[in-house]
């Protein structure tokens with residue numbers, strides 16, 4: 001049987017995690033609230049029923065422990081270590097705030113809470129691996145700005161004629177009949193949650209389309225598009241507009257031409273996303 005401590009073992013075996021953590025320095029610990037932990041020389045792996053398994057490293061770990069750890073003011077980790085928006089520091093989100101660390105600024109506790117975009121994948125074309133890659137890439141873009149991207153469910157849809165979907169001009173703001181047929185396939189998608197349709201192609205050819213009726217928030221992404229395309233179309237859905245800066249997510253010249261990935265957001269863009277009704281507290 002797979003136990004919560006197996007989840008901790010699995011996290012330890014992830015690329016570079018075990019290497020940075022080094023030797024275990026504690027046995028398996030269980031708190032009064034049912035959170036399970038194992039301590040290592042370089043950090044802690046923590047599992048909780050609501051937040052899953054995450055690792056807290058180094059200086060951030062030290063400060064978190066100083067704040068009381070799992071039972072302190074910050075609570076359980078909600079993320080692993082993330083490269084911060086300044087691309088210099090790193091940060092980890094907890095239930096009640098985050099801890100940032102860079103050599104330059106040292107350790108900083110912040111009170112901004114993590115928010116989440118809740119996606120449901122409706123797969124007309126593409127492998128599970130491709131879906132996971134797109135979702136992970138979208139989380140990589142938005143997490144430094146305090147927004148996680150979660151895929152809550154995944155469903156295969158076998159309607160061949162919709163796998164190549166007519167999106168018209170998309171940017172014109174007109175939902176075509178075929179787009180509407182897709183958007184009506186919304187089983188299991190809650191109010192203010194996002195349906196993510198992965199298709200084989202669009203007509204006109206594009207990487208996707210982030211336009212949908214207000215009461216059916218959706219994005220369409222073409223399976224062959226590059227990995228930032230889901231994040232880009234989510235950007236459109238969340239009211240961001242194209243810009244000419246090729247370091248940024250909303251670069252209008254195609255996500256495959258973005259330089260120095262992961263792509264950036266401006267602070268205005270980040271605020272727009274965090275304040276959108278589709279962005280929930282996690």
Ligand SMILES: [Zn+2]
Pocket residue numbers: 232236242252
């Ligand atoms: Zn676009």
